Amino acid sequence: MRELILLRHAHAEPAIPGQADADRPLSMRGQAEAEAAARWLKAEGLLPERVLCSPARRTRETLARALEVLGYSDVRYEPRIYDALPGTLMTVLDEHVEVGRVLMVGHNPGFEQTVALLHSGQSSDFRGMPTAGIAVLRLPPEGALEPGIGTLTRFWWP
Secondary structure (H helix, E strand, C coil): CCCEEEEEEEEECCCCCCHHHCCEEEEEEHHHHHHHHHHHHHHHHCCCCEEECCHHHHHHHHHHHHHHHCCCCCEEEEEHHCCCCCCHHHHHHHCCCCCEEEEEECCCHHHHHHHHHHHHHHHHHCCCCCCEEEEEEEECCCCCCCCCCCCCEECCCC
16 A cells, blocks of 8 residues: 655745745744644654655745654655645656655645545545644555545644
């Protein structure tokens, strides 16, 4: 089996006038959330083999805080994750089918919709994913991702 870990970025500061959304930094609360998320992942033995991360500042900062706790991982910054819909996220993940455990760091609403789509087959089933929320899905060892193919095994938030 493969595992997919979706980590929504931690709490970010609101944009200041003229600041691009992608440039928003983590707040102090977000820094603590990112560390708590990483401690939970480590305690659960969910160390990723590969990390796919949106290039937005808040996701990069979430990942940096997490890696301070988790240690080294094969990190790849993937522009398609930013503001992505489930179809795009699943396409990106399909390109890493050979990896046993992938951690993806990104954004809502795409993440919560992807969890619902992979688990229940319907993206309208999403119920929310708080900042620094983590969803862990078990996936078949091979093949492309399809609606309903995954099993949600854990859901955590700070």
